[in-house]
Amino acid sequence: MKDYKYVGKNIKFKDVEERVTGRLKYAGDLNHSDMLYSRVLLSEVARGRIKSIDSSKAEELPGVVKVYTYENTPQNTFNSYNWYRGQEVSKDEVLLTPYARFVGDRVAAVVARDKKTLQQALDLIEVEYEEEEPIIDPREGLASDDSLHGEENPFAKQELSCGDVEGNFAEIPDELIFEDELETPKIHHATMENHVCFAYPKEPDRIAIVSPCQLLFSVRMMVANMLDLRFNQVHAIKAPVGGSFGAKQEIFLEPLCAFMARDLDRPVKLEFKRRDSILATRTRSKIIGKVKTAVDKEGKIRARDIDVLVDAGGYTSNGNIVSIAMAKKVFRLYRIENQRYRGKSVHTNTPIGGACRGYGSPQIHTLTEINIDRVAKRLDMDPVDFRLKNLIQPYDKDPTGGPNLGNAQIIAALKEGAEKFDWYNKRNRKEDKGRYRRGIGVACCTHGNGYYGAYHDFTGMTLRMYADGSLLLNTGLHELGNATLTAIAQIAGEVLEIDPGEITVLEADTDLSPYDIGAHASRGTYVCGMCAFKIAEKLKEQFLRESAKVLNTTADQVEMEQGEVWLKDAPQKRLSYGEMAARVQVENQRELFTTYSYQAQTNPGSYGAHFAEVEVDTFTGLVKFKDYVAAHDVGKAINPSSVEGQIHGGVQMGIGMALCEEITFNDKGQPLNTNFSSYHLVNAPEMPKVRVSLIEEGGDEGPYGAKSIGEIATVPVTAAVVNAVNDALDIKLNVLPMTPARILEALNEKEE
Amino acid sequence: MKGLKKEKQKQNKTKYFSPGNVKEAVEILAEIGEEVEVLAGGTDLLVRYYERLYDIDYLLDLRLLEGLEGIKLYDDRIEIGARATHSQLEKSEYINKYFPIIGQAAANVGSPQIRNRGTIGGNIVNASPAGDLLPGMLAYEAKFKLVSAKEEIIVSAEDFFVEPGKTILKPNQLLTKVILPKPEENTYSSWIKIGMRKTVAITTISLALVLKLKRDNNTIKELRTCLGSVAPTPLLIRELNREIKGEKIDQLDFNRLGELVADIISPIDDVRATKEYRKEVARNIMIESLEKVAKLR
Amino acid sequence: MKIKLTVNGEEREVRTTSETRLIDLLRADLHLTGAKEGCGEGECGACSVIMNGELVASCLVLAPQADGADIITIEGVGDGNKLDIIQQTFIEVGAVQCGYCTPGMVIAARKLLEENSRPTEEEIRHGLSGNLCRCTGYQKIIEAVELAADRLTDGRGSEGEGL
Numbered sequence A: 001m002k003d004y005k006y007v008g009k010n011i012k013f014k015d016v017e018e019r020v021t022g023r024l025k026y027a028g029d030l031n032h033s034d035m036l037y038s039r040v041l042l043s044e045v046a047r048g049r050i051k052s053i054d055s056s057k058a059e060e061l062p063g064v065v066k067v068y069t070y071e072n073t074p075q076n077t078f079n080s081y082n083w084y085r086g087q088e089v090s091k092d093e094v095l096l097t098p099y100a101r102f103v104g105d106r107v108a109a110v111v112a113r114d115k116k117t118l119q120q121a122l123d124l125i126e127v128e129y130e131e132e133e134p135i136i137d138p139r140e141g142l143a144s145d146d147s148l149h150g151e152e153n154p155f156a157k158q159e160l161s162c163g164d165v166e167g168n169f170a171e172i173p174d175e176l177i178f179e180d181e182l183e184t185p186k187i188h189h190a191t192m193e194n195h196v197c198f199a200y201p202k203e204p205d206r207i208a209i210v211s212p213c214q215l216l217f218s219v220r221m222m223v224a225n226m227l228d229l230r231f232n233q234v235h236a237i238k239a240p241v242g243g244s245f246g247a248k249q250e251i252f253l254e255p256l257c258a259f260m261a262r263d264l265d266r267p268v269k270l271e272f273k274r275r276d277s278i279l280a281t282r283t284r285s286k287i288i289g290k291v292k293t294a295v296d297k298e299g300k301i302r303a304r305d306i307d308v309l310v311d312a313g314g315y316t317s318n319g320n321i322v323s324i325a326m327a328k329k330v331f332r333l334y335r336i337e338n339q340r341y342r343g344k345s346v347h348t349n350t351p352i353g354g355a356c357r358g359y360g361s362p363q364i365h366t367l368t369e370i371n372i373d374r375v376a377k378r379l380d381m382d383p384v385d386f387r388l389k390n391l392i393q394p395y396d397k398d399p400t401g402g403p404n405l406g407n408a409q410i411i412a413a414l415k416e417g418a419e420k421f422d423w424y425n426k427r428n429r430k431e432d433k434g435r436y437r438r439g440i441g442v443a444c445c446t447h448g449n450g451y452y453g454a455y456h457d458f459t460g461m462t463l464r465m466y467a468d469g470s471l472l473l474n475t476g477l478h479e480l481g482n483a484t485l486t487a488i489a490q491i492a493g494e495v496l497e498i499d500p501g502e503i504t505v506l507e508a509d510t511d512l513s514p515y516d517i518g519a520h521a522s523r524g525t526y527v528c529g530m531c532a533f534k535i536a537e538k539l540k541e542q543f544l545r546e547s548a549k550v551l552n553t554t555a556d557q558v559e560m561e562q563g564e565v566w567l568k569d570a571p572q573k574r575l576s577y578g579e580m581a582a583r584v585q586v587e588n589q590r591e592l593f594t595t596y597s598y599q600a601q602t603n604p605g606s607y608g609a610h611f612a613e614v615e616v617d618t619f620t621g622l623v624k625f626k627d628y629v630a631a632h633d634v635g636k637a638i639n640p641s642s643v644e645g646q647i648h649g650g651v652q653m654g655i656g657m658a659l660c661e662e663i664t665f666n667d668k669g670q671p672l673n674t675n676f677s678s679y680h681l682v683n684a685p686e687m688p689k690v691r692v693s694l695i696e697e698g699g700d701e702g703p704y705g706a707k708s709i710g711e712i713a714t715v716p717v718t719a720a721v722v723n724a725v726n727d728a729l730d731i732k733l734n735v736l737p738m739t740p741a742r743i744l745e746a747l748n749e750k751e752e
Numbered sequence B: 001m002k003g004l005k006k007e008k009q010k011q012n013k014t015k016y017f018s019p020g021n022v023k024e025a026v027e028i029l030a031e032i033g034e035e036v037e038v039l040a041g042g043t044d045l046l047v048r049y050y051e052r053l054y055d056i057d058y059l060l061d062l063r064l065l066e067g068l069e070g071i072k073l074y075d076d077r078i079e080i081g082a083r084a085t086h087s088q089l090e091k092s093e094y095i096n097k098y099f100p101i102i103g104q105a106a107a108n109v110g111s112p113q114i115r116n117r118g119t120i121g122g123n124i125v126n127a128s129p130a131g132d133l134l135p136g137m138l139a140y141e142a143k144f145k146l147v148s149a150k151e152e153i154i155v156s157a158e159d160f161f162v163e164p165g166k167t168i169l170k171p172n173q174l175l176t177k178v179i180l181p182k183p184e185e186n187t188y189s190s191w192i193k194i195g196m197r198k199t200v201a202i203t204t205i206s207l208a209l210v211l212k213l214k215r216d217n218n219t220i221k222e223l224r225t226c227l228g229s230v231a232p233t234p235l236l237i238r239e240l241n242r243e244i245k246g247e248k249i250d251q252l253d254f255n256r257l258g259e260l261v262a263d264i265i266s267p268i269d270d271v272r273a274t275k276e277y278r279k280e281v282a283r284n285i286m287i288e289s290l291e292k293v294a295k296l297r
Numbered sequence C: 001m002k003i004k005l006t007v008n009g010e011e012r013e014v015r016t017t018s019e020t021r022l023i024d025l026l027r028a029d030l031h032l033t034g035a036k037e038g039c040g041e042g043e044c045g046a047c048s049v050i051m052n053g054e055l056v057a058s059c060l061v062l063a064p065q066a067d068g069a070d071i072i073t074i075e076g077v078g079d080g081n082k083l084d085i086i087q088q089t090f091i092e093v094g095a096v097q098c099g100y101c102t103p104g105m106v107i108a109a110r111k112l113l114e115e116n117s118r119p120t121e122e123e124i125r126h127g128l129s130g131n132l133c134r135c136t137g138y139q140k141i142i143e144a145v146e147l148a149a150d151r152l153t154d155g156r157g158s159e160g161e162g163l
């Protein structure tokens, strides 16, 4: 593959010095003179109408400015997942509710002059609920027919299929049909930065809102909608994001904060504490899935049938759409001619499900990849070989009519990963009999590159070269810590033959930047990176043309490289970009400046294969990692170090889902773990060293062939780990996470 | 946290004391009594009052109190000041020599940040069933010195714990010292902690075991077994000792003792684990502990 | 009440209360916002600072407990525009993503290397066990600490500020 100057290099993360010195100001670090502070009171009951709410004592507390409840806030409904105007969504949430639908529902908000008063004020608000029987288990939700919103439960059903599923199942003998079930947990995104936003009134009759978010333009829309303002009355400003992973793509705090700031005509900062973030933001949706796979004797998958129940929690959000996203994934990994996905989404009195790194993809892959493994084993086939037999090939069609899979290098990833992991030798190891048992597991996966095929997907940018040769790329993008802006600068720098450090990339500011649909759907590099590529090409063309004018020649006589421009036949006489740009301004009387709007044309699959080796302590049920390999088809790594970083972080999250992360509830819907002492993240001593292989075959439309990595990095992890534990103990675990207690229980059941 | 809510609005700010000696401190306790919160490292107290510091009326900070620091060696005992931190215990030569499992337990409390602040006194008075120093205290027959304005008394660790968060310590008393009698010759010990993570984990179940052998280094003189997180207080299993006293360690049926421990305890379900899990693991770690001490011989 | 403390080498006198935590004092009163509150309960380490030579969680220290103390925060690491070696290696290996855990990580790493100039990977993992990160899987953070240890022990520290 071609060697580039900047693409494929570990260029230093833009603004990393600010981060490493603690100078970067996150929204929570901002201070305004005259600023007020706010926190939200969360419901203490899982379900119940508010009989009375008495905030008088809180209001009397010195320092308290005002208490808000449903009685003095707008009661128009919204859906926090609403990201564009014209989107059809079911709106069932209000800013502050008169009817609590889970422990954590927003009931009141306090505004005070200092932070320390807030909790005391919250404690002084007296709420009486008319408690009702909650629905906690989504299966109950199905059975009860009782919706929390006066409609049917399940509130949505989804179906997607290809071929003839029933006919094929009828033909295959029972012993070649394998069925599995799986329950995945409700998971907290656990961004280290809790949710926070900051609003201040602006003259004339405008409101500014500062938010560490993923969809700034949607923040603007939602604030405008909820406050009955025009879009141009709202100025949304993106703050640095201290972790997002989907948690900061839904909009529910900003409108409330903006409302209070306007109502009080003062700056208001609304902050969440960890417990608030666990309960009252969004969670990875819990699913309960069933999968049935029919194979022939040669080990070819003939048909597959999948049923998924999605627990959306107390409000709809995207409880329907996430199921559709799951449906789409299952047709894009194996060649299965006859396949059906059926989903149902139910409301329960638990925290709201929402977007979370992978958007349903980790859940559905965990279900199907555990099943694939078990099918292979029951056929007495090696799990890698079985997969190799059935995986899709580059440029396969999506059998449901979705976008072409593109240069899908899953087979290469699986083979290379297996080699690196030493899969076949590890599989031939003697089975352990003692206290500690080793096992290995593999899982494959696919994920998308943007919204093409599902929604509109476009972005705009403007690029200018100043008279000193430095560049400014104005975008509507969101840096989330995954080095998006750096990658964008590398791409533009490569095209323009200039050090990416010379390019300032601005992120979203709704007053100043072009529109972007937001940092979701794994579109940052593939779609927005392509826009950067195109606009850089356009500016390059312009630069050559304008330089030619200055030099009294034609564009084809001008060369540019490494920040310098010259006439083809006078290479010894070089001008710097800056010298030329200045002359262009003076002599041609124009600025080097261009705008571009890019629409995604394709949406190939990204692919990955992960391998885990674990050692399970049968005395305690604790799992230790011996090895971990992640192989990814990324098309082209624009910045290999940050691609690796995404993978490492993805593995951390996936291991959490496999082994320890779960928000649990008692039968009254009271959450049992609302802090990091009882909700455990994988910390440094638990993490394996992840060995990464990157497959860089390009072949798709993205910039320099690049494809997405951030979300897919976490998709196959859980399944690989579960498969490894199942392998170590020869058990079948159906409920995640596999806590030590669940592991020992499964082991005991096997022995009985 | 509902219990911490104030029905009425609190008018006064927290009153803060940081006396320099025990006498002053206990006088404050005598005067104000129950409403005082004693503050050592704060790693339990500040978590309990997270966001609700306004709810504390009086704080008695031990930070300047003389006589509560340090680890001192005497002929027959070691005395640990209540303000000794986990980090100090972990690094103490005396502790590691005479009471290795206290050092091991301290070394695995929380994280470096917690060990640098959290104290032995706080761990003991906080009386969490999962407090990691507590099983060792019972297994090594520790004694605690409690001081009030009226008197100084010495109580045994075995009698100290009442229920989660509750001990016999009275509001007017301060825990000043932990006294550990130096073990006799041929004493061996083991500490096992099981949590949901290797580090920074509340104990799901733990076991401190101290085995005293007779001069022949084989015949069992006494076996002290204390489990954490299986009962409201650290649970010393006396039955075991009766069962095996006089037997020889190299002929002991470890499995039988493991089963016995599992039978005796009656743990509960919580967010970390089920009671079945705790029983099974209790058996397994009992066996492991016996194997460990037998090997140390 | 008034307390005196030394923060990053500078003596400060602050009017505060016993309901104020060290993290609040640093962030609100001294405008040193490098230390973050990720949990407020000692679990995440984002608020880590060095107090009297020891690594502590500033969310679990009351302001009066810091009276007379010597505090080093992330703002006191490195010297003005010069990054210290750990900060440099964090940048070099790409150990920073969202950056929210980074100040705490750098502080914890610094303490770790002060106490153990040649830590094993296992020792680094344990030394950072009180610092959670959701972005990096810790791997590059550990590499950065290893690299910093190498530089500090083989004397190549002269390029930047030492510890």
Ligand SMILES: Cc1cc2nc3c(=O)[nH]c(=O)nc-3n(C[C@H](O)[C@H](O)[C@H](O)COP(=O)(O)OP(=O)(O)OC[C@H]3O[C@@H](n4cnc5c(N)ncnc54)[C@H](O)[C@@H]3O)c2cc1C
Binding pocket: B037, B038, B039, B040, B041, B042, B043, B044, B045, B046, B047, B062, B082, B083, B108, B109, B110, B111, B114, B117, B118, B119, B120, B121, B122, B123, B124, B125, B126, B130, B131, B132, B133, B173, B174, B175, B176, B200, B201, B202, B203, C041, C042, C043
């Ligand atoms: C993240 C984290 C992890 C933790 N991990 C563990 C762990 O693994 N194992 C474990 O056992 N604990 C753990 N703890 C709990 C805690 O750190 C320990 O119990 C610690 O020893 C408490 O000591 P302290 O000095 O901080 O107590 P403080 O919080 O100061 O006090 C605790 C209680 O004891 C009282 N008290 C303290 N000293 C005295 C005295 N001398 N006389 C009378 N009363 C007194 C206080 O009034 C208070 O009620 C953890 C805590 C956190 C935040």
Ligand code: FES
Binding pocket: C036, C037, C038, C039, C040, C041, C042, C043, C044, C045, C046, C047, C048, C057, C058, C059, C060
């Ligand atoms: S905020 Fe102090 S440890 Fe998390």
Ligand code: FES
Binding pocket: A192, A242, A243, A481, C095, C096, C097, C098, C099, C100, C101, C102, C132, C133, C134, C135, C136
């Ligand atoms: S870099 Fe984001 S939490 Fe560590």
